[in-house]
Every structure is written in structure tokens, then in C-alpha cells.
Amino acid sequence: MDSSAGRDGSDTDDVQLFVADDLLGIEVVSSDSGTAVTVAPTGEIDSVSAPVLRSALVSCLRPPCTQVIVNLTGVTFLNSAGLTVLAEAHRLARADGIELAVRGGGRAVRRPLQITGLWELMAVPAS
Numbered sequence: 001m002d003s004s005a006g007r008d009g010s011d012t013d014d015v016q017l018f019v020a021d022d023l024l025g026i027e028v029v030s031s032d033s034g035t036a037v038t039v040a041p042t043g044e045i046d047s048v049s050a051p052v053l054r055s056a057l058v059s060c061l062r063p064p065c066t067q068v069i070v071n072l073t074g075v076t077f078l079n080s081a082g083l084t085v086l087a088e089a090h091r092l093a094r095a096d097g098i099e100l101a102v103r104g105g106g107r108a109v110r111r112p113l114q115i116t117g118l119w120e121l122m123a124v125p126a127s
Contacts, residue, residue: 016028016056016059024041024042024043024044024045024049024052024053025041025042025043026039026040026041026042026052026053026056027039027040027042028040028056028059028060030065033064034064034065035064035065035066035067036065036066036067036068036069037060037065037067037068037069038068038069038070038071039053039056039057039060039068039069039070039071040070040071040073040074041053041056041070041072041074041075042074042075043074043075043076043077044075044076044077044078045075045077045078045079045081045082045085046077046079046081046082047079047081049082050081050082050084050085051085053082053085054085054088054089057070057085057089057100058089058092061089061092061093061096061098061100062096065098066097066098066099067098067099067100067101068089068093068098068099068100068101069101069102069103069124070086070089070100070101070102070103070122071102071103071104072102072103072104072105072109072110073103073104073105075105075106075109076106076108076109077108077109078105078108078109078112078113079112080112083112083113083116083118086102086113086118086122087116087118090118090121090122100122101122101123101124102118102119102122102123102124103123103124
């Protein structure tokens with residue numbers, strides 16, 4: 001795991017990078033105030049790479065963060081391990097009063113989310 005920034009308030013680039021082999025890369029970008037965070041995974045989210053996504057998401061779920069957006073545009077595959085991570089992160093965020101939502105993603109990513117009901121629960125409303 002390569003981390004180029006901390007969430008501890010240190011003066012850094014406000015970007016963290018998480019990598020699971022060559023299958024999944026995750027960029028985590030904080031807003032200037034640190035209250036909003038965008039997590040942008042790219043590649044496949046499966047049983048091998050899902051723990052890396054979990055680490056990235058859990059690292060965001062603490063003050064001053066109040067909103068986490070998971071941008072799934074770069075994800076090419078999402079299986080039950082990825083669905084479990086997203087559902088768990090949503091539950092943890094909600095318990096701490098943090099909004100966690102997903103957006104983007106092609107049919108191969110959206111469809112499993114829709115079938116499980118997670119899309120309706122977590123999708124950013126269309127503007």
C-alpha cells in the first residue's frame with residue numbers, strides 16, 4: 001500500500017493511493033476542509049482486491065469527514081466480496097453519522113448493486 005497523505009491533519013497532498021496487485025488501484029482525495037472524501041477505485045473488485053477497498057473506505061470514516069463518495073466509473077468488475085465491502089462501509093458510516101454514497105459504474109458494476117438493493121440505498125441522486 002502506497003500512501004502519500006494522512007488523514008491526521010498533516011500538511012500533505014490530500015491524496016492517498018491504495019494498490020492491490022495490478023488488479024485494483026484506489027485513489028482517495030479529500031476536500032480542502034477534509035469533510036468530503038472521494039474514493040475512486042479502478043479495475044476489478046473481487047475477493048483478492050476487496051480488502052484493499054475496505055481499508056481505503058474505513059480510513060475515511062473518521063472526523064472531520066462527513067461525506068464519502070465512491071466513484072465506481074473506473075471499476076470493470078464487482079463481485080459479492082466488493083458488494084459486502086460497500087454494504088459494510090455504508091453501515092459503519094451511517095453509525096457514525098457519515099454519508100456514504102456511490103456513483104458511476106458501467107452495467108457490470110451497477111447491475112449487482114441494483115439486484116442487491118444497494119444501488120437504491122447508496123446511489124447519489126441524479127441532478
